Amino acid sequence: MAKVLIIGAGGVGSVVAHKCAQVPEVFSEIVLASRTLSKCEAIRDSVKTRTGREIEVARVDADQVPELVALINRVRPALVLNLALPYQDLTIMEACLACGVDYLDTANYEPPDEARFSYTWQWPYHDRFREKGLTALLGSGFDPGVTNVFCAYAAKHYFDEIHYIDILDANAGDHGHPFATNFNPEINIREVTAKGRYWENGQWVETEPLVEKWAFDFPVIGPKNAYLMYHEELESLVKNIKGLKRIRFWMTFSDNYLKHLEVLQNVGMTSIEPVMFEGREIVPLQFLKALLPDPASLGPRTKGKTCIGNIMEGVKDGKPRKIYIYNICDHEECFREVGSQAISYTTGVPAMIGGMMILRGAWKKPGVFNMEQFDPDPFMEQLNLHGLPWEIRELE
Numbered sequence: 001m002a003k004v005l006i007i008g009a010g011g012v013g014s015v016v017a018h019k020c021a022q023v024p025e026v027f028s029e030i031v032l033a034s035r036t037l038s039k040c041e042a043i044r045d046s047v048k049t050r051t052g053r054e055i056e057v058a059r060v061d062a063d064q065v066p067e068l069v070a071l072i073n074r075v076r077p078a079l080v081l082n083l084a085l086p087y088q089d090l091t092i093m094e095a096c097l098a099c100g101v102d103y104l105d106t107a108n109y110e111p112p113d114e115a116r117f118s119y120t121w122q123w124p125y126h127d128r129f130r131e132k133g134l135t136a137l138l139g140s141g142f143d144p145g146v147t148n149v150f151c152a153y154a155a156k157h158y159f160d161e162i163h164y165i166d167i168l169d170a171n172a173g174d175h176g177h178p179f180a181t182n183f184n185p186e187i188n189i190r191e192v193t194a195k196g197r198y199w200e201n202g203q204w205v206e207t208e209p210l211v212e213k214w215a216f217d218f219p220v221i222g223p224k225n226a227y228l229m230y231h232e233e234l235e236s237l238v239k240n241i242k243g244l245k246r247i248r249f250w251m252t253f254s255d256n257y258l259k260h261l262e263v264l265q266n267v268g269m270t271s272i273e274p275v276m277f278e279g280r281e282i283v284p285l286q287f288l289k290a291l292l293p294d295p296a297s298l299g300p301r302t303k304g305k306t307c308i309g310n311i312m313e314g315v316k317d318g319k320p321r322k323i324y325i326y327n328i329c330d331h332e333e334c335f336r337e338v339g340s341q342a343i344s345y346t347t348g349v350p351a352m353i354g355g356m357m358i359l360r361g362a363w364k365k366p367g368v369f370n371m372e373q374f375d376p377d378p379f380m381e382q383l384n385l386h387g388l389p390w391e392i393r394e395l396e
Contacts, residue, residue, distance in 0.1 A: 001024075001025065001026065001027075001028035002026070002027065002028060002029075002077070002078035002079065002359045003027075003028060003029035003030070003031070003075065003076065003077045003078060004020060004027050004029070004030055004031070004077050004078065004079045004080070004081060004355060004359075005031045005033065005071070005072060005075050005077040005079070005080045005081070005101075006020070006030065006031065006032045006033070006081045006083060007033050007034070007060065007062055007068075007080060007081070007082050007083060007084050007088075007092060008034060008062075008082065008083030008084040008085075009032060009033075009034035009036060009039035009040045009043055010039075010083065010184065010295070010344075011295050011298075011340050011341070011343070011344030011348075012083045012106065012141075012344045012347045012348045012351065013032065013034070013043070013083040013084075013348075014043045014046070014338070014339065014340055014344065014348070015338050015340050015344045015345050015347070015348025015349065015351075015352075016081055016083055016348045016351050016352050017030060017032050017043050017044075017047055017055060018043075018046070018047055018050060018051065018337075018338040018339070018340075018348075019338065019348060019349055019352040019386065019387075020352050020355070021047045021050075021051040021053040021055065022051055022386075023352070023356065023386075024053065026355075026356050026359055026360065027352075027355070027356075027359075029056070030047075030053070030055040030056070031055065031056040031057070031058060031075045031077065032044065032055055032056070032057050032058070033057070033058040033059065033060040033071060034059070034060070034084075035059065035060065035061050035062065036059075037057065037058075037059040040057035040058070040059075041057055043055075043057075044056075044057050046339055050337075050338065050339070056075075058071055058075070062082075062084040062085075062088040062091060062092060063087075063088060063091055064091070065091050065094050065095050065098070068091060068092060068094075068095035069095045069098050069099055072095055072096070072098075072099040072101055073099055077101060078101070078102065078359060079101065079102045079103075079104060079355055079358055079359060080092060080095075080096050080101055080102070080103050080104070081104050081105075081351055081352075081355055082103065082104060082105040082106075083105075083106060083348075083351065085184065085187070086107045086108065086109055086110040086117060086187060087109075087110060087111070087112045089105055089107075089108065089109040089121075089122060090109055090121060090122070092105075093122065093125055093136060096134065096136070097125075097128055097129065097132060097134070100132060100134065101134070102134050102135045102136070102137075102358055102364075103129075103134070103135070103136040103137070104136070104137045104140050104351065104354050104355055104358065105137075105138060105139065105140065106139060106140055106141035106144075106145065106347055106350075106351050107139065107141065107144070107187070107232070108121075108122060108138060108139060108144075108232045108235075109121040109122050110187070110190070112272075113272065114272075116194075117191070117232055118232070118235060119138065119232065119235050119236060119370070122136075122138055122368060123368060125368050126367045126368040127367075129366060129367050129368050130366040130367040130368075131366075132366070133366045134366060135358055135363070135364055135365055135366060135367070135369070136367070136368040136369070137354050137357075137358060137363065137369060137371070138236075138368060138369065138370050138371075139232065139233060139236070139370055139371055140350055140351050140353075140354030140355075140371060141346075141347035141348075141350050141351060142308055142327075142346040142347055142350055142388075143167060143169055143231060143233060143249075143308055144231070144232050144233035144236070144370075144371065145233075145347075145350045145351075145354070145371055146308070146327070146346075146350050146371075146383065146388070147167050147233055147308065147309075147310055148233050148236065148237060148370060148371035148372040149371050149372065149376045149379050149380060150309065150310045150312075150325045150376075150390075151165060151237055151241050151310060151312065151372050152241075152371070152372040152373075152374070152375075152376040153325070153376040153377070153380050154310070154312050154323060154325065155241060156375075156376060156377070158312075158316060158321065158323055158392075159312070159314040159315065159316050159321060160314070160315055160316055160317065161242070161243035161314045161315050162241055162243060162244060162312050162313070162314040163243060163244065163245045163246070163313055163314045163315070164244075164245060164246050164247070164311075164312065164313040164314070165237065165241070165244065165246070165247040165248070165310055165311070165312050165313075166247075166248050166249075166250060166310070166311045166312075167231065167233065167234075167247075167248070167249045167250065167308075167309075167310050168214075168216060168218070168226055168250045168251075168307075168308070168309060168310075168311065168326075169226075169249075169250065169251045169252065169306075169308045170216075170218045170221060170224050170226065170251075170252040170306065170307045170308070171252060171304075171306045171342075171343065172218075172221040172222075172224065172252075172304045172305050172306065172307070173302045173303065173304035173305070173306065173331045173341065173342060173343075174302065174303055174304050175293075175298045175301050175302040175341075176301050177293055177298075177301075178256070178260070179256070179257065179260040179261075179292070180292055180293040180295070180298060181292060181295060184289075184295065185285075185288065185289040185292045185295070186285055186286060186289045189261070189264075189270050189285060189288070190270075190272065190285070191229070191231075192209070192210070192229070192251075192253075192261065193209055193261070193265060193270050194209060194229075194230060195207060195208060195209055195230065196208070196209060196210070196211070196212060196227075196228045196229050196230055197230035197234070198228060198230070198234065198246065198247065198248040198249070199234060199238050199244070199246065199247050199248075200245065200246040201245060201246070207228060209229075210227040210228075210229070210253070210258070211227075211228075212227065212228035213225050213226070213227055213228075214226045214227075214228070214250055216250070218307045219307055219326060219328065219391075219393075220305060220307060220328050221304070221305050221306075221307050221328075224252040225252060225253070226250035226251060226252045227250060227251060227252070227253060228248055228249070228250055229249055229250070229251050230249065231249035231251075233249070233370075234247055234248075234249055236370035236372065237372060240370065240372050240373055241372065243314065264288065268284055269284050269285070269287075269288045270284070270285055270288070271283075271284045271285060272284075272285050295341075295343070295344070298341050300335060302331040302332075302335070302341040302342070303331055303332055304330075304331055305328055305329060305330050305331065305342070306327075306328070306329045306331070306342045306343065306346060307326055307327070307328050307329075308326065308327055308329075308346065309324060309325050309326025309327060309390075310324070310325050310326070311323075311324045311395065312324075312325070321394075322394070322395040322396070323392055323393065323394055323395060324392070324393045324395055325390055325391070325392050326390065326391060326393075327346070327383070327388050327389065327390045327391075328391075329342040329345060329346050329387075329388065330342065334387075337387070345387070346388065349383075349386055349387050349388050350383070350388070352386070353379055353382045353383065353386060354371070354379070356382060357374070357378060357379055357382075362374075362375070362378045362379075363375075363378075363379075
């Protein structure tokens with residue numbers, strides 16, 4: 001049993017708070033902190049209503065290491081779960097090092113002034129965490145996160161070598177808005193408008209944004225167009241899954257979403273370069289974020305399902321093998337359980353399970369690690385128990 005500090009009160013932070021509250025035998029005390037205290041208070045009230053548990057709330061500016069250190073020293077948690085913005089990963093890691101506390105996040109660091117996300121900022125922290133006997137678990141969401149664990153599980157149980165991996169993320173949900181993003185609009189649009197990239201034959205191959213398309217028939221939700229993108233789990237899986245010849249990431253988008261995005265790009269609204277407006281400097285993408293629906297508000301109106309999984313091909317006992325591991329998640333069922341849509345749910349549940357792995361000692365190891373570097377079996381077991389059951393299909 002342990003006290004945890006959750007930083008971030010968006011859609012994912014809300015899910016993590018609710019899911020931790022459901023497991024009192026692991027998460028004995030919960031503190032939720034954010035820059036906006038009213039968001040924490042709303043989540044606190046929902047957790048009380050849905051689970052009967054009391055959680056503490058606090059205000060903190062996660063950009064400020066001294067504020068983070070003061071809060072962590074006051075709360076004295078065994079683990080900090082970082083569900084804030086990717087821009088704040090490094091400040092929270094620094095605060096955890098200063099206070100001697102284990103760390104977990106769901107997305108790798110991204111500099112505010114550059115549309116580029118990479119583990120190269122966080123991996124260098126390995127020696128500092130190791131020397132202090134602390135664990136930092138990176139990318140404990142679904143993709144990255146569960147998709148990494150799917151690879152480790154397949155490598156352990158189904159393959160002697162994995163040669164090809166395709167990660168496919170499909171959201172067949174409908175929220176009824178003309179245009180909205182399912183997680184933080186600023187992060188989402190930066191990610192989607194970036195150039196595609198995949199790894200093949202020992203090198204990275206770059207493509208223009210969303211030009212490579214795969215018409216794929218997903219389980220339960222049916223045929224969807226999936227587009228090749230760069231996604232952060234590719235960076236660590238290339239390092240840690242031996243024998244790879246190619247790995248790619250695909251995500252589905254509706255024609256309506258792509259048309260809106262094209263128009264917004266054409267008029268400059270997705271730019272992160274500051275512009276002068278009426279005597280003050282603004283960032284167009286940040287202004288657009290203020291206009292779009294808050295992803296945390298989409299839960300009551302989103303219907304449909306998500307399907308996220310990995311198609312993996314390689315050899316076992318000298319024979320070719322191909323499998324598909326995936327999860328189906330229902331938006332409405334997620335909302336009934338924790339008050340959030342499935343995109344937040346599929347990220348928040350693995351964050352809670354990752355925290356459980358550290359606190360129970362299953363994944364407690366000094367240093368900075370990605371999900372595929374640990375034994376996948378206990379994590380896969382907990383996915384089935386906490387709302388994200390998975391299936392495996394053998395493919396021809």
